[in-house]
Amino acid sequence: MIPKRIQLFCPIIIFLLILFSCQKKKSVTKNEITNSPEVKRLIAVADTLFDNNKFDTAFYYYNEAIFKCNPIKDPENYISTLNRMAIIQQTHGDYAGSEATITKALPYTKYVKNQLHIWNLYVTLSTNYLDTYDYKNAILYNEKALELDTKYWQKLAAQNNIGVALIQDRKFEEALDIFLPLETKEQVVRDKDFYSSLLDNIGLCYFKINDGEKALNYMNRAIKVRQETKNPFGLGKSYIHLAQFYEEQNPGMAKKYMLLSYKEFSKINYVDGRLSALKMIIKNSTYSELRNYSNTYVNLVDSTNEFRQKAKNQFAKIKYDSKREKEENLKLKAHKAENELKLEKQKNRNIISYIIIALSLCLILILYYYLTSKANREKIEAAYNSETRISKKLHDELANDIYHTMAFVENKNLSLTENRAHLLSNLDTIYARTRDISKENCTIITDENYTVLLKEMISGFSTKNINLISNGLDSLSWDEISKTKKITIYRVIQELLVNMRKYSEATLVGINFKATEKNILINYTDNGKGIDTDKIIFKNGLYNVENRILKIKGTIDITSGSNEGFKVFIKVPL
Known part of the structure; x- marks a missing residue:
């Protein structure tokens, strides 16, 4: 419900909208003509770059082709080009940008004759939903792909994709109902990569429903095929599933497959796979080995996040620059019409400016009153x-x-x-x-003895059953950090350790401190029983932790799952 004070401004806003609409006395039209040879040339250049993994430059040429392509007269090139752009963004972890790109193509599918382009669009969209844990939509778009008039192997691929989504959604028996009929298909058996992936997925499903004999049989068959094809990605997947299979009954064998999985994923620099393997290795390591792998994991996470953010910024900049260039060209063509309205618009702008200033001042006063009241409460x-x-x-x-x-x-x-x-x-x-x-509840000392006090507090939670490791605490320049932030960091670490000792049943806890030019980064990890993040309720300890961090303009990210440990990433501005 809108507060009464805000409702008072609604008539003024409506007046502004009417006033703006009155300015549109003249409009400039533009005949959209597709330059087919130029579009095809740009797409050909982009395809070559794409095939050579030069994605940034390929994205630029695809984007240029989109601005020159008429989606109604040339829908196939328009859709296939947007699909490639979405795949590039997806590959770099920009799932929101990928979805925004690919959904632009949906309104023009009705103009396409070759349904292969629509099939590719649906599969890319379903993959994006799968990567963002929206399994319902991932299945929906693969079912849409199944309904299209495409080749038989494409229908098999869509069925397989539905099975993969069901695995991610932990519906293993439903996934088996899809995978098992595919096992005997001639087209599947001929395609070694497809066939080995199918066998591995079947083995994983049997493992999840506790049928160990069948699970091991299918996993071994899958790894045999993958060793023949020497596919690092496939081998990495098989090894990590075998590691999960042996983790409880044979830790030594499990550790061997974890390391093999990490090695195969490293060959192709598949970051998500390396992180999954490292997570299992850390869980099954001790002492110096644990420290080394933990540092590798943290460094890989940091570098991956930085790389993906740079990629997102780069793709956004390419889109923005192209859009701005197109808008500037349109402005030049419309310059003559705009000059005729310039004086009249200037008068109206002044009136609007005064109204906006008045509105802004009122809103600032309301916001100030609200924030002050909220802080007191x-x-x-x-x-x-x-x-x-x-x-x-x-x-x-x-x-x-x-x-x-x-x-x-x-x-x-x-x-x-x-x-x-x-x-x-x-x-x-x-x-x-x-x-x-x-x-x-004691007063916290924030002078030069703060580091010693913080170390004592952390070590106080170490017992014969709890091994507690902290890194990087002495590397921070605590003298340059404000008193309020020191107290907050102390209390947050204390609250996390209290919760750990009360609820998690953890035997190993790691706390890593790191400073960048603008932030303090704190990574907390334990191997406790964890919690389901979908059902997490921020109250008591966790509420205090989140509330304290937000009050000093920091951010907090909690990652956990049932029997998967508890991880907290905290970023505090300097």
Whole structure:
């Protein structure tokens, strides 16, 4: 519902829209003529670059072809070109940009005679949805591809894609219903890559439904075919599935396949595959080996994120520059018509400027009032939550321990040695609990001793059952970081470790600190039981963590899954 103060501005906004519409007294039309030879030349150049993996330059020429192509008169070139552009963006992890590109082609599918172009469009769109975990739409567009009048092997490929989406959606028995009939198809058996992938997927499904004998049989058949074709991508997939198969029953064999998978994916620099293999290796490593692989994983994640962001920016810039160039050409052609309206528009612009300034000032005042009120409410709420949490700890934990100790003293003979020892043990537990509550709420020192204090707090959570590793803490220039951010970092790390000890059942915890020119990066990882991020509820500890980070303009990203550990990435601006 729109607040009353905002509703007051609606008549003014409507007036502005009417005023702008009155300016359109004249319009400039342009006959869109497709320059077919030029479009074909640009596409040919782009295809050559695409085949040679020069994607940035290929994207530029495809984009040039799009601006010269008429989608109604030449829909096949228009759709196929947009499809290639979407594939390039998809390859570089720009899924939002890929979807925006490919959906431009959908309105023109009705003009296409060769349905192969529509099939390619649907498959690319389904792959994009699969990569962004939208399995329902991934299946939907493969079903659309099945309905098209295309060759038999393309229908088989669409069926296989539906099965892959079902695997990702953890519907393994439904996936088997699709995969098993494909196993005997002559076209599938002839295509070694397709056939080995199918066998591996069947083996994975049987593994997920706990039919180990069939799972191992299909996985071994798949790897035999892939070893013949020497396909690093396929071998990497097979090895990582075998590692999952042996992980619980034969850790040594599992570790061997993890390393082989990482090696094969490294040959083709398949980043997602390398990260998946490294994640399993880290989970099954200890001591210095764990540290080395953890550092490799963190560095790979950082470099991948940076590379993908640069690619997104590059593709956006190419689109923007082409659009701007086209708009400038249109402006030059329309310059004469615009001059006739210039004086009248200038008067209206002045009026509109005054109205916009008045609106802006009002909105700023409203926003200031809202943010101030919100900040005051958050302060009161934070104080109340802190008091409630301390009270709950005192009542639920400390008071119960004291009550049981008092009952023990009243009912036991303290002259006996074992009873006195039990009493001392209870008193020690009460002392430790009191000390923990005190540490959680004590004043934090932010002077030159801050690093020592932070290390002591972190090491305090290390027990005989919990191995805690921290890296990079001394590499940060803490003197240049504000007091508020130091306190926030301390409390956030403390809250994460408290949650870990209470709920996660973790045996290994890693905390990595890293500084860039503008940010502090903190990576927290544990091998606990994890949580389902789709069902995560931000309350108590996790709410405090998120709220603290957002208050200092930072960002937080939580990654977890049932029995997959718990990972938190925090970025705090300097």
